Amino acid sequence: MRPTFPATALRRLSLLSIGMTTTFTLTACSAAPSGDAATSGRSVTPTAHAAPKGVVTVEVANATLNAYEKSNNRANKTRDRALLATVEGGQLFEQSQADYRQLKTWPLQEQKEYGSAFSYANRTWFVPAKGTASWFAATATSTYGPKNSSLMIFDKVGGTYKLVASLWSTGANPPPAIATDQHGLAEAVDPSQHVGALAPTELPAAFADLYATGGKNSGSKLTPTKITKAAISAYTNRDKGANSAYATKKYFPAQPAHEAVYALRLADGGVLTVFPTAFTSEFMLRPPYMSNHKINPSDRESVYNSTSRVLVTNEYQGQAYATLTPTGEPRVLGYESRLVDSR
Template identity: 45%
Template sequence: MFRPATRAVHLRRLTALGLGASTALILTACQGSDGSADNTPRTTATQSSSPRGLLTKEAARQAVDTYVKINNRANATRNPGLLNTVEDGQVYEQSSADFEQWDTMTDKDQKWYKSPFYYEDREYLIPAADSGASWFAVKTYSSADTKKRDILLILDKVDGTYKVVMSLYTDQRMPKIAVDENGFISPAAPSTKVGSLAPSRLSATYEDFFETGGKRIAGKTFAPTESSKGSIKVYKSGPSDEVKDYAREKFFAKPPAHPKVYALKLADGGTLAFFPTAHNSELMLEPQWMSSFDLTPGDDEAVYNDAKRDIVVDEFQGQALAVLNPKSKPRVIGIEYRLVDSR
């Protein structure tokens, strides 16, 4: 999903142009567990020589269950410190922003956010112990999602604890992930090119959709998807009708708060990459109107800075999922941004 293209505004001469930045309320932070038992057999002495995974499926299940339990409790009480014990990375940037902007949500959204829900039909994607990876993934569904879209979670070792560092719905079904004869996935090096692009270059290339509408490089690099089309729509929309005669909007790529990229190999020889991404949106009055008007931040922006001003700079932190193939253009199959600051 992507940030909506429109801003709700109204014009007030000499005092303010009311600026409302609406961000997508896609509550990836509050996912849950299926609570199902794992039937993985215990390791015995006769199995000790078999290749080991980074962790067992039982340990992976327990890590996810712990995340779910703490996550639901943190969401109910809006406790970012508690959530940070089981969540980190880009998804925590977004979750903590939800807590900060809590009072701007509708009663309906607040009720939905606080309601516990669960992960169903989990598929644990665990690398071998000698793979060099510190993380594992989980493909799952949310019990609250009637569309039953794929969700991918990444749990990485942070301060000695497995924490969810990325979590995202996809716009289309995920391709088949490569699994070896021992049932382990194969992590891919983010710096290694797959076709025209390496996973580590995805963010910088993708942000061109916001900066130029994809005219510079992104439009030639990526295959069209729901995510990329939505990003172009944001670029083209510009300021709302009431503000467009007085202000301009531009986007500027910025380094994500948590730059680590996670990649794993696919059964068809391609790579699935989970990458962080970020940009600033700058809405600025045209010089000739700066002495006559001010921009008044919207409710979400006012959480961070409620001062009327000539320029409103919003920071959006995001996470995205891409499919890279040696013989075709990369496809972004899920993307989500959240407003995390305004100044």
């Protein structure tokens, strides 16, 4: 996927990036005397304990991102879906496939920019201890947007580490500080455990509820942010506009193509969560017009189905990140979505 700016809901946006310049420090500690030696006065030789290891080393993490950077640039240039699939997965790959299919409908300048090469700098890795997670995270900037920072998640897909999530933030809204311990390791948090109002695994449904009901159900537990307000606005204004006299629009929750939720402990004690999003929209002619009118799909919708019809159903797949605190409501701080099907 190629990063695009600015990131706004329901528009082509991309997220990439990450890296790291720090290393993990391994330290040793002394074992306390025990058994006969502790009571007999005999001397005891302290036993050194190796520091815990991360899911991956910094070298492996950097090599993984380097491989992604190389293959992603090549794939974007020729729209090579099979090549991209070797380094990308999850919701991010769903979005990239949509980009590839819809690229011909974009302005020519944007098409050209999408195929140009870029790289990642200022890499900082956040790696959980081995045995506590299957994945690792990072932040970084891109040569395509050096003033913007990206939060990325790498997880194993088919036995290979691939980039599965990537979300941009601006200089005015940087990613929150992620905690690391004395060994330089990050803490993976169980996403099924509640942190204040919601558990991380409940965020996909709460976010979809903003579109479906305007936040009357679980979406009411989300703190108002620029992103949540935009989602509620889409619901509120669904039947307004030039075509509202002829057709109605409704939003419904949908199943994310990839349901994995990732959570890390923040420096302030809260939790950072990267989660999938999905919903559908239905644009349907009002009954008086169904017998002699049809809806003409847009250029992007026509990529999937160019037939004029009385009902246009669109599916959107995306990703978002939020912070949760034990005493407050979750704050959704980053979001991306793509039209992935129209029928």
